[in-house]
Amino acid sequence: MNDSLYKGACHCGAVQFEVRAAITPAVRCNCSLCRRRGALMSPPFDADRLTILQGEDALTRYEFNTGVAKHYFCRHCGIYPFHQTRLDPRRWRVNLGCLEGVDPYAFEYSVADGSSLSVVEDA
Numbered sequence: 001m002n003d004s005l006y007k008g009a010c011h012c013g014a015v016q017f018e019v020r021a022a023i024t025p026a027v028r029c030n031c032s033l034c035r036r037r038g039a040l041m042s043p044p045f046d047a048d049r050l051t052i053l054q055g056e057d058a059l060t061r062y063e064f065n066t067g068v069a070k071h072y073f074c075r076h077c078g079i080y081p082f083h084q085t086r087l088d089p090r091r092w093r094v095n096l097g098c099l100e101g102v103d104p105y106a107f108e109y110s111v112a113d114g115s116s117l118s119v120v121e122d123a
Helices: 032-037
Strands: 004-009 016-021 026-029 050-054 059-062 070-074 082-084 091-094 109-112
Touching: 026 032
Parallel strands: 026 109
Antiparallel strands: 004 016, 016 050, 059 070, 070 082, 082 091
């Protein structure tokens, strides 16, 4: 795992950020939100590795199930750029599809069993 600096943005460009983190090993999650969202995510990284350069006011947050994980979306285009993790709220993951110069289809990935962490049915 190599920590590099990546620039990222939502689809419309309202939210722009940079992250210094490893992007492999990549992971998908099988919880109800991630199954529907379909994003390929980075490994977890410390919160101080993510800097929002612009558009913090364009972000909206979604919480479900236990309310510990914080999923952020652009309120204009609906794209999910990153989230705060449930297993360790001091750690974050970034949507690899939002990073400049990164092809998320080029990665092998594992599947995290987020559905087993649910406290509600089908979550």
